[in-house]
Amino acid sequence: MFLSPESLLQLLQRFIKNSIQIKQIHSLLIISGNLLPNPNPNTNSSTFKWIPTLLYNTLIRAYLNIHLPHTTLLLFTHMLSHNIPPNPHTFPSLTKATVAAYTTPSLIAKPLYTQALKRGVLSDPFVQTSFIHLYAKSNCLSYAQKVFDEMPEPCLVSCNAMLDGFCKNGDMDSAVSFFESMPVRDVYSWTTIINGYNKRGCYDTAIRFFQRCLRDCSVKANEATFVSVLSACVHSVTFGKQIHGYIIKNEDQVTPFIGTSLIYLYGKTGHLDYATKVFESMLKKETCTWNAMICALSSHGKDKQALEMFDKMKIEGYHPNEVTFVGILAACSNCNLIDLGLELFDSMLPQFGVVPKMEHYGCVVDLLGRSGFLAEAKDFISRMPFEADASVLGALLGACKLHGDIDLGNEVAKRLLEVDPQQCGQYIVLSSIYADVENWGHAAFLRNVMVGVGVHKPPGYSVVNSM
Template sequence: MMHLFVSLLQKHFTEPTKILQIHALLITSGFFLLPNPNQSHTIAFNCLIQSYLRQRTPKPKPPDAPLRLFLQLLSFGAQPNHHTFPSLLKSSSSSPLIGTSIHGQTLRRGFVLDDFIGCSLIKFYAQLGRFLDAKKVFDEMPHPDLASCNAMLDVLCACHDMGAAYKFFQSMSIRDIASWTTMINGFSKNGSYSSAIQLFRRLIHEGENVFAKIRPNEATFVSVLSACASLGDREGLAVGTEIHAHFIQRQIHLTAFLGTALIDLYGKHGHLYSCENIFKAIIQKEVCTWNAMISALACNGGEENALQMFDRMQSDGVVPNHITLLAVLTACSHAGLVDLGVQHFEAMVSKYGLTPLMKHYGCMVDLFGRAGLLHKAMNFIMQMPFEADESVWGALFGSCKLHGNAELGAYVGQKLLNLEPWYGGWYKTLRNIYAEAGRWQNVVEMRENMNLTGAKMVAGKSYVNSTCTAGNPIQHHLI
């Protein structure tokens, strides 16, 4: 009988209604009324936990179903086993308190040497940004297996410690496609786009293992395409187009992941026509797909189409998220549609139930600022529910320069110099604003201040950890 339930659950794990029905069947069958809880009951609970974890549609799904099932399992008197905890930890990713108590449970019940649990714990702590805890779990594993090493590699990448990450990757005695993908994605996420592409090339040429050839899969392609999208210089577009051609040759199905990565690639390189073709070819569009398309249009002069897309998306029943609204506000800002932008911003809370984040405020400041409504932008900053950061002030600063407002520019520039004194770009812009206004005394002061604080005129932002980009060991190993 148990086999039947297990196979039923596995077959229908994407269908929430069916899971509920099977769960109900399991209850009404009296299976949980037997006097002596045994291994079978534990397996039944494990399968149910897994089923609720894996179902996709979030609508009727109670988010804490796996945890509640775990509590039912305990109160029923069954014993959780080493299969129970990985799923539980996966379901607790957003709740530090629950996850750490589950960690405690595993320790108290003596599951200290289990690779699956260790691996889940590494990922759990990494998702919370508790990288030291993740590393501690890994270090305490006597013989971590491949999956645990891959999780640890991802932790090092998430810490921006790319030197250590690459060293770790090189030191691994066995690697699979997930190891390669993690490393490629790590480079990409840390701005080392060329390294990501070079490592991808090495994967293609070497394939690593003589016995079992390692080939890139969907995740690998998506990671390298993301690097290609961000790498300007035409190199990114060339490699990305090559990969796209490979998909066409092999008639590879355009999943939402692959398609979205391609739309992003062509969008970032200004090829709107390709974006639209790919968009049409994606059968199962997800919210990310729409977002990538709306962003591509909003950033390449297709503002009107972007806003139409936003409507189409909603009539297709796709629910907009924070990133959608960011793209929509960008479209309004670029098109100078101030009133419409304000309407969409207000609709965020009232219509979509989305709380505006720092980036949305930055967009609104840009919207007002570009349109020359500098004081409206300034008032908007003053009415923000939290302190504006450098991106928001930076948006206003750009508008001050655009419209030659030295008075407000000086005030905003000072704000930015306080926030990021090490970033030379602010000094330069402020100096230019002063120069255009003929305030030569201020120009001289700017130069002195910059020398005094030791700010650098570097490309890119200062908060990128220099160890990820500089002294990258990969240069010596590739090709």
């Protein structure tokens, strides 16, 4: 059956998020020759001239939608090799694909910008904004600033892209200066600056900007704004409660992500009763909501309740992910439920499709070590599919201290010092093991070694928190 290029284009647009259909239509386009240059360039139909470009643009966007960014970029090289001219709609998808495909997108950013310049599409504000995003995410702020400065009339979206670039690269001084100079701000502008300070650990400043946001009558805080500021409130639960009250008063409902942030806040600060009330009042939940509740219960010694929550989560049809298993394996460790913990760990991949990561292996080592199965924990580490990091070895070293196993403690400590020689924790734990058995000479020797290699124990301090 013959299908015209226009029909194939319509099919591609219709199934643009369907992986199987995209690949089938792509095959038809290759077989029919519709991805080659127009054989009749003198045709009067301007639309027909641009059909190959439209087909490539749609394919590029389609493969980006199905999370195949390398294929997206490969299609662009095919496009150029067949002399199909890109247009302004080609480049925004390519910049997103570059960020998704490469850990160092700067290697592709500059050649891609050169192509846009060569094709004469850089005057388009959407193309300019996409390159601001790309350069900002490539840690090339000076290039992002250059693109922005060349825009005759930057729109709000472009300003927000530049602001996001400053914040993501940790340049909060430039971010604030730029933010204050913006002629117009929207909720995204405010959320970006709040999130920027939050990620830098400047929680009080993040809260102050949120307060300013609420006073700005032209802006209404949205879900992302509340999630950002609630993350900052872990160090100020009183203000977190005030925001919770504001949400109840001004929002139609507690959304899954706002609810998850509230549960995380109350769980981190030990207010399990508030966390439980939020969880039970939510009309709609996500997997992350269950994870927050399970981890809150587990971290505060409510391990049996955490395990019951895990069972309920599965009964209600939610699919556990890697975060779920970190929380539930920690609960098993706290309760010394070795058989259940190992059973859950073994079920991760075959039953739930979750590939165990370093954190999960660390939880199992802690589970075995706490219960005194040190040899089994050591054997478990030896069978790991990758080299154990400091967190896994640290869990075993802590178990050696708990059970007074000096020989294994020595062995684990030597491996730890190879993995992370500047971490003071392993020196202190091993020194404590020697001190517990009154081997003061070895304990003092380790403290001297710490000084010799320039490792310093952070000083302790006390905090008085009046509630």
